[in-house]
Amino acid sequence: MPFGSFAGFKLLAGKGPGIKITIRTIGNVETDLRSEFTSQGINQTLHRVYLQVKCYVSILTPFEDISQEITNQVLLMENMIVGNIPSTYYNLEGMNENMDALEVIQ
Numbered sequence: 001m002p003f004g005s006f007a008g009f010k011l012l013a014g015k016g017p018g019i020k021i022t023i024r025t026i027g028n029v030e031t032d033l034r035s036e037f038t039s040q041g042i043n044q045t046l047h048r049v050y051l052q053v054k055c056y057v058s059i060l061t062p063f064e065d066i067s068q069e070i071t072n073q074v075l076l077m078e079n080m081i082v083g084n085i086p087s088t089y090y091n092l093e094g095m096n097e098n099m100d101a102l103e104v105i106q
Contacts, residue, residue, distance in 0.1 A: 022060040026067065029055040034073070043083040049076045 034050040051074045059066040
């Protein structure tokens, strides 16, 4: 990493001789499987499976040691579930209590 990146000035960022840094994990890596279902129209549902990874790392530089928690989510699988096509469909979203559903249909 260039020395100027440690100075804190934007003008020096990315300039100067290189400095070796080391990144190491501290402790265990925690993982968690997440599942999500999203409606995709009248008869389709999108199913996604994610792996959430959380680890604690320590960045070792000649000047200081920085400890940080890093969390990332990786998409493992995406699947479209298709159902039967209905013979009729009414989208009644946006109706308030004063509206009559039969009145909207007519």
